[in-house]
Amino acid sequence: MIEILLRVVIGGIVVSAFATIADTLKPKSFAGLLGAAPSVALATVVLTVKEHGAMYASIEARSMILGAVAFFIYASVASRLMMRKKWPALPVSSLALLLWLGAALGLWFGFHKLTS
Amino acid sequence: MKIDANIAALKRTKWQEYLVRFIFGGAVTALAGIIAKQYGPEIGGLFLATPAIFPAAATLLEKHEEKNARRQSGREVRAHELAGVDAAGAAMGSIGLAAFAVVVWQMLPRYPVALVLSAATLVWFAVAVMMWLARKIVWRSLRAKIRKRWHRPVVAGEFSRRKRSHP
Numbered sequence: 001m002i003e004i005l006l007r008v009v010i011g012g013i014v015v016s017a018f019a020t021i022a023d024t025l026k027p028k029s030f031a032g033l034l035g036a037a038p039s040v041a042l043a044t045v046v047l048t049v050k051e052h053g054a055m056y057a058s059i060e061a062r063s064m065i066l067g068a069v070a071f072f073i074y075a076s077v078a079s080r081l082m083m084r085k086k087w088p089a090l091p092v093s094s095l096a097l098l099l100w101l102g103a104a105l106g107l108w109f110g111f112h113k114l115t116s
Numbered sequence: 117m118k119i120d121a122n123i124a125a126l127k128r129t130k131w132q133e134y135l136v137r138f139i140f141g142g143a144v145t146a147l148a149g150i151i152a153k154q155y156g157p158e159i160g161g162l163f164l165a166t167p168a169i170f171p172a173a174a175t176l177l178e179k180h181e182e183k184n185a186r187r188q189s190g191r192e193v194r195a196h197e198l199a200g201v202d203a204a205g206a207a208m209g210s211i212g213l214a215a216f217a218v219v220v221w222q223m224l225p226r227y228p229v230a231l232v233l234s235a236a237t238l239v240w241f242a243v244a245v246m247m248w249l250a251r252k253i254v255w256r257s258l259r260a261k262i263r264k265r266w267h268r269p270v271v272a273g274e275f276s277r278r279k280r281s282h283p
Contacts, residue, residue, distance in 0.1 A: 003149070004146050004149065004150070007142070007145045007146040007148075007149045008142035008143065008145065008146045009142065010145065011141050011142045011143075011144065011145020011146065011168075012137075012138035012139065012141045012142030012145070013138070013141075014141065014145075015137060015138070015140065015141020015142070015144070015145070015168050015169050016134060016137045016138045016141055018169060019137045019141075019169045019172070019173050020126065020129075020134075022169070022173060023125050023126055023128075023129060024121045024122055024123055024125050024126060025119065025120070025121055025122075026119070026120040026121075026122060027119070027120075027201075028177065028198055028201045028202050028205065029201045029202070029204055029205040029208075029248065029252075030119050030205060030248060031202065031205060032201065032202040032203060032204060032205020032206045032207075032208070032209065033205050033206070033208060033209035033212070033244045033245070033248055034169070034209065035167070035169055035170040035173055035174070035202060035203070035205065035206035035209060036167075036170070036206045036207075036208075036209030036210040036212065036213050036244070037169070037209065037213075037240070038164075038165075038213055038216045038217075038236070038237065038240055039141065039168055039169065040141075040144055040145050040148055040163070040164050040165075040166055040168050041164040041165070041216065041217070041220070042233060042237070043141075043145045044145055044148055044149060044164065045164075045220065045224075045229065045233060046229055046233070047149070048149075048152070049224070049229045052157075054224045054225050054229070055225055056157050057157075057220070057224055057229075058220070058221050058224040058225050059157040059158060059161065060152060060157040060158075060160055060161035060164060061161060061164070061217045061218075061220035061221035061224065062158075062161060062217070062221045063157070063158050063159070063160070063161025063162050063164075064161045064162065064164040064165050064213075064216075064217035064220070064221075065214050065217040065218060065221070066162060066165075067161065067162040067163065067164060067165025067166070067217075068165040068210050068211075068213040068214035068216075068217055069210075069214060070162070070165070071165050071166075071167055071206075071207075071210035071213060072207050072210040072211060072214075074167055074210075075167070075170070075203045075204070075206040075207035075209075075210055076203075076204075076207045078170075078174075078200075078203040079200045079201075079203035079204040079206075079207060080200070081200075082174075082196045082197065082199050082200030082203060083196070083197050083200030083201070083204075084200075086196045086197070087196065088178065088196060089171075089174040089175045089177070089178040089195075089196065089199040090171070090174075090175045090178075092174075093167075093170055093171035093174045093175065093199075093203075094171050097167065097171065100166070100167055104162040104165075105162070108158070108159070108162060
């Protein structure tokens with residue numbers, strides 16, 4: 001329970017810090033880079049290494065590559081829907097999270113089928 | 117294009133908005149840990165690249181832009197487009213995120229965690245900025261090519277020749 005609370009506090013601080021820096025930056029396409037900052041990873045890797053060791057965290061990082069590819073698909077689709085179709089940000093960015101999840105799991109299963 | 121930092125922009129953000137980001141960020145980080153515990157590091161690792169800030173950031177950006185446009189009457193509302201531009205930046209940043217993950221994956225078993233995270237963060241930023249610049253250059257050259265093709269000056273006799281070849 002304490003570990004989860006620690007993750008909530010550290011994660012909240014790191015994510016908020018990147019979002020606050022992004023608020024101040026212009027142009028907005030540059031500020032958007034911070035929308036894909038490694039905030040969750042920075043908040044959790046130290047805790048994971050302390051709890052499970054470096055090898056465990058390294059395996060997590062290998063899967064994170066596929067998560068980042070899914071993020072690219074997510075952000076590209078969201079950008080297109082908002083710029084071309086003029087759809088509002090809240091439904092697009094929230095519903096597209098399902099696309100991120102599908103892409104991340106799909107890539108993971110595909111990668112495992114290829115390597116096994 | 118000039119990159120600028122405007123500290124005064126922080127005044128636009130309300131404390132409730134900071135709270136939403138904190139809760140969202142904390143919840144996603146805790147979720148990544150819980151999923152790793154439940155399903156192992158291979159599935160849990162996927163969630164280290166969750167779009168944690170993006171939905172809240174894009175929504176707030178859109179809201180602020182709409183408010184600004186309303187204040188300056190007559191100004192066109194481009195809120196959705198601005199959020200879309202932010203998302204395009206995030207897409208470039210995600211390539212940096214993949215580079216961050218590669219550095220952590222390769223270096224973590226051999227070097228101290230603080231050194232690995234510092235190096236990986238620098239790599240993320242460098243790759244993200246390079247991708248952002250590359251996208252700008254590609255877009256600019258594409259736009260110039262399109263403009264050249266569509267606004268090509270008409271050479272004498274060209275129109276009649278074209279007309280003859282396409283009856």
